[in-house]
Amino acid sequence: MTTKQKRKTERSSSRGVSRRTLMGTAAGAAAVGAIGGFPAIVRAADPIRTIGLGVSIINEIQGQASTDLGFPVRGQALGYGAMFGKMLNQNDQYEIAEGYFNDMDVFIPSKVWQPIDTTRIKEWDKVTNLSKTGKLTPESAVGQGDAPFRHLWLDENGERVDGPSRYISMVPAWHNADSIGYNPEETGRKIESWAELLHPDFAGRVALLNVPQIGVMDAAMAVEAMGIMTFKDKGDMSKAEIDELINILIDKKRADHFRAFWESFGQSVNLMVSGEVAIQSMWSPAVTAIKAEGVPCIYAFPKEGMRGWHGGLAISAKVTGKALDQAYEYINWWLAGWPGAFVARQGYYMSVPENVKKHLEPEEWDFWYEGKPAAKELPDPFDTIIVEKDEVRDGGSYWDRFKNIAVWNSLMTENDYLVKRWTEFLTA
Amino acid sequence: MAVSVSTVDSTSKPPGDVELPTTPDDAERRVPPPALVGGTPAAPAGFAAVKADNREGGFPTLWLIAPATLWLLVFLVLPLLGIIVFSFWDTEGGKLIADPTLEHYRDYFYTEGFFDSESRNFLTLSVFIRTLGSTFYFTALVMVLCLIVGYPIAYFLAMQVGSFKWQMALFLLCMVPFWTSYLIRAVAWLPMLGRRGLLNELLLLTGVVDKPVSFLLYSEFGYVMALVQIYVVLGVGPIFFSLAKIDKAIIEAARDMGATPFQIFREIIGPLSLPGVAIGMIFIFVMLMGEFATAVVVYGGKASTTGTVILNYYAIANYPFAAVNALMLMLAMMIGVVIILRVVDIRKEL
Amino acid sequence: MARWTPERRRRTWIKGGFSVYYVIFLVFIYGPMFAMFVLSFQGRRGGTSFPMRGVSLHWWEKLIEPSTVGDLQGALMRSLILALIVMVITALFSTMLAMAFRKRFFGSDALFFTVMAGLMVPGVLLSLGLATMMRQLGIPTNWWSSGLGVHVVWTLPFGFLVMMAVFNRFDARLEEAARDMGADEWTVFKEVTLPLITPGIVAAGLFGFTLSYDEFARTTLLAGANNTLPLDINASMTQRIRPTLFALGTASTVFSLFMIGLFLVIYTALTRRLR
Numbered sequence A: 001m002t003t004k005q006k007r008k009t010e011r012s013s014s015r016g017v018s019r020r021t022l023m024g025t026a027a028g029a030a031a032v033g034a035i036g037g038f039p040a041i042v043r044a045a046d047p048i049r050t051i052g053l054g055v056s057i058i059n060e061i062q063g064q065a066s067t068d069l070g071f072p073v074r075g076q077a078l079g080y081g082a083m084f085g086k087m088l089n090q091n092d093q094y095e096i097a098e099g100y101f102n103d104m105d106v107f108i109p110s111k112v113w114q115p116i117d118t119t120r121i122k123e124w125d126k127v128t129n130l131s132k133t134g135k136l137t138p139e140s141a142v143g144q145g146d147a148p149f150r151h152l153w154l155d156e157n158g159e160r161v162d163g164p165s166r167y168i169s170m171v172p173a174w175h176n177a178d179s180i181g182y183n184p185e186e187t188g189r190k191i192e193s194w195a196e197l198l199h200p201d202f203a204g205r206v207a208l209l210n211v212p213q214i215g216v217m218d219a220a221m222a223v224e225a226m227g228i229m230t231f232k233d234k235g236d237m238s239k240a241e242i243d244e245l246i247n248i249l250i251d252k253k254r255a256d257h258f259r260a261f262w263e264s265f266g267q268s269v270n271l272m273v274s275g276e277v278a279i280q281s282m283w284s285p286a287v288t289a290i291k292a293e294g295v296p297c298i299y300a301f302p303k304e305g306m307r308g309w310h311g312g313l314a315i316s317a318k319v320t321g322k323a324l325d326q327a328y329e330y331i332n333w334w335l336a337g338w339p340g341a342f343v344a345r346q347g348y349y350m351s352v353p354e355n356v357k358k359h360l361e362p363e364e365w366d367f368w369y370e371g372k373p374a375a376k377e378l379p380d381p382f383d384t385i386i387v388e389k390d391e392v393r394d395g396g397s398y399w400d401r402f403k404n405i406a407v408w409n410s411l412m413t414e415n416d417y418l419v420k421r422w423t424e425f426l427t428a
Numbered sequence B: 001m002a003v004s005v006s007t008v009d010s011t012s013k014p015p016g017d018v019e020l021p022t023t024p025d026d027a028e029r030r031v032p033p034p035a036l037v038g039g040t041p042a043a044p045a046g047f048a049a050v051k052a053d054n055r056e057g058g059f060p061t062l063w064l065i066a067p068a069t070l071w072l073l074v075f076l077v078l079p080l081l082g083i084i085v086f087s088f089w090d091t092e093g094g095k096l097i098a099d100p101t102l103e104h105y106r107d108y109f110y111t112e113g114f115f116d117s118e119s120r121n122f123l124t125l126s127v128f129i130r131t132l133g134s135t136f137y138f139t140a141l142v143m144v145l146c147l148i149v150g151y152p153i154a155y156f157l158a159m160q161v162g163s164f165k166w167q168m169a170l171f172l173l174c175m176v177p178f179w180t181s182y183l184i185r186a187v188a189w190l191p192m193l194g195r196r197g198l199l200n201e202l203l204l205l206t207g208v209v210d211k212p213v214s215f216l217l218y219s220e221f222g223y224v225m226a227l228v229q230i231y232v233v234l235g236v237g238p239i240f241f242s243l244a245k246i247d248k249a250i251i252e253a254a255r256d257m258g259a260t261p262f263q264i265f266r267e268i269i270g271p272l273s274l275p276g277v278a279i280g281m282i283f284i285f286v287m288l289m290g291e292f293a294t295a296v297v298v299y300g301g302k303a304s305t306t307g308t309v310i311l312n313y314y315a316i317a318n319y320p321f322a323a324v325n326a327l328m329l330m331l332a333m334m335i336g337v338v339i340i341l342r343v344v345d346i347r348k349e350l
Numbered sequence C: 001m002a003r004w005t006p007e008r009r010r011r012t013w014i015k016g017g018f019s020v021y022y023v024i025f026l027v028f029i030y031g032p033m034f035a036m037f038v039l040s041f042q043g044r045r046g047g048t049s050f051p052m053r054g055v056s057l058h059w060w061e062k063l064i065e066p067s068t069v070g071d072l073q074g075a076l077m078r079s080l081i082l083a084l085i086v087m088v089i090t091a092l093f094s095t096m097l098a099m100a101f102r103k104r105f106f107g108s109d110a111l112f113f114t115v116m117a118g119l120m121v122p123g124v125l126l127s128l129g130l131a132t133m134m135r136q137l138g139i140p141t142n143w144w145s146s147g148l149g150v151h152v153v154w155t156l157p158f159g160f161l162v163m164m165a166v167f168n169r170f171d172a173r174l175e176e177a178a179r180d181m182g183a184d185e186w187t188v189f190k191e192v193t194l195p196l197i198t199p200g201i202v203a204a205g206l207f208g209f210t211l212s213y214d215e216f217a218r219t220t221l222l223a224g225a226n227n228t229l230p231l232d233i234n235a236s237m238t239q240r241i242r243p244t245l246f247a248l249g250t251a252s253t254v255f256s257l258f259m260i261g262l263f264l265v266i267y268t269a270l271t272r273r274l275r
Helices: A014-030 A059-069 A080-089 A101-110 A194-198 A212-226 A239-254 A265-273 A284-292 A321-335 A338-344 A353-359 A362-368 A398-402 A415-427 B005-011 B047-056 B061-086 B103-109 B127-160 B164-179 B182-193 B198-205 B220-244 B248-256 B261-289 B293-297 B306-315 B319-343 C002-030 C033-039 C058-062 C072-100 C108-120 C123-137 C143-168 C173-180 C185-214 C229-236 C244-274
Strands: A048-052 A073-077 A096-100 A171-182 A206-209 A258-262 A279-282 A306-316 A385-387 A405-408 B090-092 B095-097
Touching: A048 A080, A048 A321, A059 A073, A059 A321, A059 A338, A073 C229, A080 A101, A080 B306, A080 C123, A080 C229, A096 A101, A096 A321, A101 A306, A171 A194, A171 A284, A171 A321, A171 A338, A194 A206, A194 A212, A194 A279, A206 A212, A206 A265, A212 A239, A212 A306, A212 A405, A212 A415, A239 A415, A258 A265, A265 A279, A265 A284, A265 B182, A279 A284, A284 A385, A306 A321, A321 A338, A338 A353, A338 A362, A415 B127, A415 B306, B061 B319, B061 C072, B061 C108, B061 C123, B061 C143, B090 B319, B103 B127, B103 B319, B127 B164, B127 B220, B127 B261, B127 B306, B127 B319, B127 C002, B164 B220, B164 C002, B164 C185, B164 C244, B182 B198, B182 B220, B182 B293, B182 C033, B182 C229, B182 C244, B198 C033, B220 B261, B220 B293, B220 C002, B220 C143, B220 C185, B248 B261, B261 B319, B261 C108, B261 C143, B293 B306, B306 B319, B306 C123, B319 C108, B319 C123, C033 C244, C058 C244, C072 C108, C072 C143, C072 C185, C072 C229, C072 C244, C108 C143, C123 C143, C143 C185, C173 C185
Parallel strands: A048 A073, A048 A096, A206 A258, A206 A279, A306 A405
Antiparallel strands: A096 A306, A171 A279, A171 A306, B090 B095
């Protein structure tokens, strides 16, 4: 453990506690009774129900929304599988779906969400071109796969259309670019390429993400970087490409290259902290979490580019009338900046950076978005110090990071086949 | 109890009507129960049979089974029929289309290149069948281990612990880990068995090894051990119950007649505890066949079980194919349970 | 009695051997929980794996504060209430079913395998099947309605098999004797049957409680707007996992051990008074 990684004691938690208490009261208005949902609960007002992952469904966020908006917003956080199933099969049980663009090949045809009218999204013009055209800056490269702009535009009936239109599938919100996390003390060298994920030096100390759709992309980035295989479109591989890739992976697995396959954020953190793996495919905030636990971890910025993903806010097809107005209010609130600043302190980016800037301290903005050294210690959203003075965020500025997205998380046409072959890989 | 007194009154018969069996032999005395597994034809059909049996006393069967049957009908049979139906349906973009097809079943069984001697898949079974096979392999292995590890515990509780009070307390002690959510316990596997885990620390401290070993976790060894650890108690319970019922006088009598401990076990304790063993093995069998979480957490996802396959297809909204896998799994489980019950007919043996 | 000494000594040895094995067994099945106990006292900068970063009660304090993701306390309450309801229904249904199965009746094979099917149908699909059905009928899902429904489907076979075992070794002559003396069915049940099968009923109920409290897959689409504890924990894993979970696990273990102790005390007091 380097001295640099040694953490200062946590900042006085008095502010956090008082806010929590406040938040508790706000949430209390939404969920009357300690055990919400039991029969005969009388609610002050029908809440707006929103479901999603723990990335965006955080009590502080929905609590703040309830306070700011004057009507209760109730979040239900779920794991990925449970969230996906509920969004698709029970759109009468939520008003807002905090979903992900890589699932749109399922959600757009299923029509469980309604087309969103951009004229009702106040800050629509301020939403960056990353989600509208795939190019954050004019010179950016457009990544392969399910980039938001490929699944954004709809007509008023919810059918896909090319290019900008008045209606959209989902309002783009939080997003990030993933790559490889590694412990520099264990790898002994700087990691600058996806190829390192399959490098024999790290045999037995590598972990891969065990979500077939995403894990296969990290593997594809690796074999492409190694120069042993190329893909026409990593976001939509052909059966032959999947076969070739999986066969390579099976050989690697038989040679005991992989220590484990992880499925949840927390699992990936623990694998690195406990010293089980030296290098693994990883999500950026997990790297922050590992460092917060005092273990050195660097987020690689591979030359081949990163793997992006994009979340957003959709409205259930069942929502009408006053609830629909409130749903739009909630979405507008998300774009207005406060929640963007909240998720920024965990390392996520928002689609309207200029509004986020208003809600961050200048030092925070410089660190999280500009990629500059921290001018002072910085806290996470829960007032725990997670950034040392002078620390620099791996991967540089927001604009640097997102001008080189190699591929976006995707649901491929051959997805069923992929899952089948992935099963074979795991069984091998 | 939900059974109201009035329903009872209507069926209670004056004692004179009852033909009291007098033979002390339990098995002889009672009406032989119907075969559970279709080995023997089921009892004469119709509720007349129930009526006829009522002369033995007891609450009316219909009232006893009605609540549970209704419950199962609503919450199990109907959804299950739904699953069977949509296993034949087509799917498009996560939406089920009522367009009957056998495609999913074909995909389940058929491997491209099975008959093609040039192909990698020549004479290779489909990955789904192989996964079911490996799930079964681990299940069988762990069942045997659970029996070996768990039987002495059940024997200890039933035969060596004197009072009911302590039997219950010591048995409950075995249940305590279950009252911590398995999702929490799952997180604790890594700090227990990992390179820097408690067990490695202990091994280093005692000098058994000089550097941390990694085979404890994310290995077949760790996986099997974890499964035994999680499920063994499910087997201990029923075996303990059946052993506790054995009349100790019989054992004493056998001992007085000079029977060796081995003979006592083979002739008395073993056979009499068989139903408990069967029930315990059924519990462990079905739990293991449906297992998905432990493979992820303790084996590091390095094996697939049919449970994980179902979850993977569920996660990409291919519900029909998930259903096909689920139905095949159920079929395998059903066969397994039938085999266990063939070996030991829990209703006849006792 | 000197001539019995070798025999008695042998028995003591056997009992001692079994006791040692039992203790080893306990250590084995408590397995990862030891790491859980230790790590629940993790320092405030530490996580859910070693190394320890100091020692603190921080995560125990967090246990009573509102959580970041989800609603740990509410979910815990819901899961406990649900598990208690499931426990009662499981005990009740499995007793009734097992009593019915003492006799042959039409469709007993079919019913037997229907009950067993509850063990076998994979949870997520049962959840999906029922959720789809309820949606067609326009019935909302809730943890205390549809959630309860599938939980009982899952726990019933366990309780049922336990009760089958109980009844099959049951001496029906006692009941008949009571009937001979003119007792009606209800009295026979209350005075003769019930006292004899109570341990079995308790066991069936315990299975119900334990399995329901831990159930995740079946609840995914059927809990409605409020998470049960396993759903909540699952959701919290999309964030950093905090040692609060271990504090919760340790707390529930300590609570369980306390309840067993309480059982011992109460049972001792009761039997003493009966004597």
